[in-house]
Amino acid sequence: MRAVDVAIVGAGPTGLFAAYYAGFRGLSVAVIDALPEPGGQVTAMYPEKMIYDVAGFPAIRGRDLVANLVEQAAPVNPEYLLGVRATDLSYLDDKPVLALSSGETLHCGSIIMTAGMGSFTPRPLPAAAAFTGEGLVYFVPRLAELTGHDVVIVGGGDSAFDWALSLQPVARSVTLVHRRDRFRAHASTVAKVRALPVRIITDAEVAKVHGEERITGCDVAVRGGATETLPADTVVAALGFTADLGPLAEWGLELDRRHIRVDSRMATNRPRVFAAGDITEYPGKVRLIATGFGEAATAVNNAAVVIDPAAHLFPGHSSDAG
Numbered sequence: 458m459r460a461v462d463v464a465i466v467g468a469g470p471t472g473l474f475a476a477y478y479a480g481f482r483g484l485s486v487a488v489i490d491a492l493p494e495p496g497g498q499v500t501a502m503y504p505e506k507m508i509y510d511v512a513g514f515p516a517i518r519g520r521d522l523v524a525n526l527v528e529q530a531a532p533v534n535p536e537y538l539l540g541v542r543a544t545d546l547s548y549l550d551d552k553p554v555l556a557l558s559s560g561e562t563l564h565c566g567s568i569i570m571t572a573g574m575g576s577f578t579p580r581p582l583p584a585a586a587a588f589t590g591e592g593l594v595y596f597v598p599r600l601a602e603l604t605g606h607d608v609v610i611v612g613g614g615d616s617a618f619d620w621a622l623s624l625q626p627v628a629r630s631v632t633l634v635h636r637r638d639r640f641r642a643h644a645s646t647v648a649k650v651r652a653l654p655v656r657i658i659t660d661a662e663v664a665k666v667h668g669e670e671r672i673t674g675c676d677v678a679v680r681g682g683a684t685e686t687l688p689a690d691t692v693v694a695a696l697g698f699t700a701d702l703g704p705l706a707e708w709g710l711e712l713d714r715r716h717i718r719v720d721s722r723m724a725t726n727r728p729r730v731f732a733a734g735d736i737t738e739y740p741g742k743v744r745l746i747a748t749g750f751g752e753a754a755t756a757v758n759n760a761a762v763v764i765d766p767a768a769h770l771f772p773g774h775s776s777d778a779g
Contacts, residue, residue, distance in 0.1 A: 458554070458562040458563070458564050459561075459562075459563065459564065460563075460564045460565075460566075461485050461486065461487045461536075461563050461564070461565055461566070462479070462484035462485040462486065462565070462566040462567070462764055463475075463479045463484050463485070463486050463487075463565065463566060463567050463568070463569060463757070463760060463764075464486075464487050464489060464543075464553075464555050464563050464565045464567075464568045464569070465479070465486060465487070465488045465489065465535075465568075465569045465571055466489050466490075466543045466555075466568065466569070466570050466571065466572050466705075467488075467489075467490060467497060467570065467571035467572035467573055467734070467736070468488050468489075468490035468492070468495040468496065468497055468537065468539065468571075469490075469496065469497025469498060469499060469571060469572075469573050469734065469735075469749075470496070470497065470499060470522060470523065470526055470734075470746050470749060470750070471571040471573075471733050471734030471735070471746070471749030471750065471752065471753050472488055472490070472497070472569075472571035472572075472734070472753075473488070473495060473496075473523070473526035473527060473529075473530055474526060474529075474530075474749075474750050474753045474754075475569050475571055475733060475753035475754075475756065475757055476488050476530045476533070476535040477526070477529045477530040477533060477535075478753060478754050478757040478758075479533070479535075479569075479757045479760075479761075480530065480532070480533020480534065480535060481533060481772065481775065481778070482757060482758070482761045482768075482772055484566070484757075484760075484761065484764065485536075486533065486534075486535040486536065487535070487536045487537075487538055487563060488535050488536065488537050488538065489538045489541055489542075489543050489555075489557065490537075490538075490539050490540075490541070491540065491541065491542045492539065492540070493539055493540045494539060495523060495526075495527055495537065495539065496519075496520070496523035497573050498573055498574070499519040499520075499522065499523055499746075500519070500520065500523055500598075501596055501598075502596050502616065502698075503519050503596075503616070503619060504518070504519045504520035504523075504596075504597075504598055504599075505518060505519065505520065505597065505599075505600050505623050506518070506519050506619055506623070507519075508522060508746065510745060510746070510747055511746060511747060512747060512750075522746075538557065538559070538561075541557050541558055541559045541561075542557065542558040542703065542704065543555055543556070543557060543558075543704070543705070544556050544557060544558050544704045545704065545708075546568070546708040546709070546727070546730070548728070549564060551728065551729075552564060552565060552566060552729060553565045553567070553568050553727075553728075553729050553730060555568060565729070566729070566760070566763075566764035567729045567730070567731060567760035567763055567764055568729065568730045568731070569723075569730075569731045569732065569733060569753075569756050569757065569760060570705070570710075570717060570725070570730065570731070570732035570733070570736055571732070571733050571734045571736065571749070571753065572702075572705065572734075572736050573734060573735045573736055574700035574715060574735060574736070578698055578699050578700075578701070579595035579596075579694065579696070579697075579698045580694075580696040580697050580698060580699065581694070581696075582611060582663065582666075582692070582694040582696065584662070584663045584664055584665050584666055584675070584676075585663075585666045585692070585694070588666050588668075588672070590668055590669055590670045590671050590672065591670065591671045591672070592668065592671045592672030592689070592690060592691050592692060593666065593672060593691075593692050593694065594691060594692070594693055594694070595693070595694050595695070595696075595698075597620060597623075597624070597693060600623055600624060600627055601627065603624055603627060603628055603690075603691055604627045604628070605627075605628070605629050606628050606629060606690035606691045607628070607629050607630045607632075607687070607688040607689050607690050607691075608624050608628045608630065608631050608632070608689070608690070608691050608692075608693060609632050609633075609634060609663065609675055609677075609687055609689045609691075609692045609693070610624075610631065610632070610633045610634070610692075610693045610695055611633075611634050611635075611662075611663050611692065611693065611694050611695060611696060612633075612635060612693075612694070612695035612696050612697070613633075613635035613636075613637060613639070613640040613641055613642065614640070614641040614642055614695065614697060615641070615642045615643060615646065616695040616697075617633060617635070617642065617693075617695035618633070618640070618642040618643075618646045618647055618649075618650050619642075619646065620693050620695055621633050621650045621653075621655050622646065622649055622650055622653070624693075625650075625653045625654070625655055630656070630688075631653075631655045631656070632655070632656040632657075632658065632687055633650070633655060633656070633657045633658070634658045634661050634662070634663055634677055635657070635658070635659050635661070636660065636661065636662050636680075637659065637660065638659040638660050658677055658679065660679060660680040660681075661677050661678060661679040661680065662677070662678055663675050663676070663677055663678075663692065664676045664677065664678040664684060666689075666692060667686070667689075671690075672689055672690065672691065672692055673688075673689070673690075674686055674687055674688050674689050675687055675689050675692055700715060701715075702715055705717075708727065708730075709726075709727060710725050710726065710727055710730070711725065711726040713738040714738075715736075716735075716736060716737060716738035716742075717732045717736050717737055717738065718737075718738050718739065719731070719732050719737045719738070719739055720739070721739075721755075722755065722756075722759040723737065723752055723755045723756035723759060724756075724759060729760070729763055729764075731756040731759060731760050732756065733749055733752035733753045733755070733756040734748075734749035734752060734753065735749065737752065758770055758771070758772055
């Protein structure tokens, strides 16, 4: 067991900003995340998507936002424990003890939960259940890797249309297949995709993928019609995902479905455990990255007082720190 002032569970944007802010308050920080790199859902699901509601940035790409947050936190030297799950919460000497899937144990001055929706798992493409080769993806970390590909996107939500919009300039062809004739995506995004040379096939499903070591094509079955074989180097299954709090649900935290209830200090019902970002619930909660940043600062400043009762809740202005 080793000691750390603040353990942050979740390395998404809110967790990364909390890491910076805890370091700014002079606290040692460990950031834990089950994913192999920082950024949470932004890195895993929409690294190339433009984000327009982060203060100070008229527009910023998802991966660039994450890179900036990591750079911002770097001077305070947070420790990143990635590819690791927080599995158990207990107490020793009135302080939280966090057990990790790596076998390590942290004795914490405080814990800040910033795990978003918890762990998330992409919904599988039924037609590719037995396929074990390359070319089937659920996210596209780097658009350039699909340059010159024939791409088939399966789905009708925001992610599917975002990928179509982003991939069309670099792919050889983009075809979007959806089982209905209506879409869940924002109407403005659908209109943008319709204005591009993207083929949209509705009332249809991918019935089979071809290839062994790598996808070479797929069969698309139109309801009440014929089956067409499309060329495909990559199939993007944008069918949504399922979320699960996993072991966190057994920690005795007061939950509202998949969210952790907090008060105005971002404090949970467990001593020295705070939460911020999408994982939290309170009256009037708005789940935005912008909201999470403010909640992270509130959680850290209140945790600092719990860790050291002589500390001030208000940290002073960062511009005064030099």
